[in-house]
Amino acid sequence: MKIQTQAFFASIDQRSERAAGESACTALVAVIADWLQNNHNLMPIKSQFDTLIRDGSLEWRNLCVNDTYRERFPDKHFDLDxxxxxxxxxxxxxxAKSFIGFFVPDGVEGGNFDFLHGAMSFDSIWDEINHSSSGDDARIFIVSWNDHFFILKVVTDAYYIIDTLGERLYEGCNQAYILKFDKNTTICKQPIACQSPEDKPKNSTEASREEKSSIESEEQMTSEQETEVVCRGKEACKEYIKSFLAAIPIRELEADIKKGLMKSPPSITGCR
Structure with a gap:
């Protein structure tokens, strides 16, 4: 898969020595959400983004020295509540604007997933998010998925993903980032002919250090081969979450089911 969209980078991420917020994602999303609410239609510039990361990491360290919280969360990964x-x-x-739902592997029906009957799916959650973007004011969502928190900002003509952990973008990235999904965003599918049988869908991307740049997955494509456009426009944000952020955990779950390793229903956190 290949994604082309605008990206903006901070100088640091939460694990930087200047931030020292290794497990601070929950405190960080609270600090960033507050800034976005108070600054309405603005987005932080690099220096502001850096400051927010340091401030959120400091708030997390303050929680870590609280005996009550430390006892409840020995791993120091605090929940949003x-x-x-x-x-x-x-x-x-x-x-009324908070949702919990599930990603379900394609083609899996019944069996270990009977307990999901009647539960919200990610697609249903996304429909609700779409309905919230009808007005002029931006909507700020804190998203929890696979033990990590990030921000989704929704405006009429774009979605923004704000993540303080660089590794979520591509392996080795040490900068927090903002991805903008708008009318110019595209996600393309790599032709099957150029994939080896051992290839696995990757949840990593390569990005230049330009503040606004094109992002491409590590699966390189030759100029002679045509690409299939999977999604175009701001709704590519939904496909990005499903095909990049959620792809590896979901496929690992599928593999476990095929091997008969599922002894209890999986627990997957959705959106709040």
Whole structure:
């Protein structure tokens, strides 16, 4: 898969020595969400992004020295309710605009997934998010997936993913990033002919250090081969989450099911 869209990078990410926020993603999304709410239609510039990462990491370290929180979360990976309870920032969850759902592997019906009957799917959650973008005001969502938190900002003509962990973009990345999905965004599928049988879908991308750049997956494509456009426009954000962020854990789950390793229903966190 290949994605072309605009990207913006901070100088650091949460694991940088200047931030020291290894497991700070929950505190970081609270700090960034608060900034976005107070600055309405603005996006942070690099220096502001860096400051937000340092501030959020400091808030996380403060939580780490609280005996009550440390006892509840020995791994120091606090949940969103705890961060809100600690009043890291003046935020509250809006229940009517909060959703929990599931990614389900394609072609899997019944069996270990009977418990999902009637539960919201990711596609249903995305429909709800789409309905929220009808007004002029930006909507800010805190998204939890696979034990990590990031921000989804929704405006009329674009989606923004704001993530403080560079490794989520591509292996070895040490900068927090913002991806903008708008009318110019495209996701293309690599022709089967240029994939080896051992190839696995990758959840990593290569990015230049330009503040606004084109992002391409590590699967390189020759200029002679045609590409199939999977998705174009701002809705490519949905495909990015499904095909890049969720692809590897879902395929690992599929492999476990085929091997008969599923002894209990999987627990997958959706959106809040």
């Amino acid at each position: 705890t961060v809100i309870e600690a009043k890291v920032r003046d935020l509250c969850v809006v229940p």
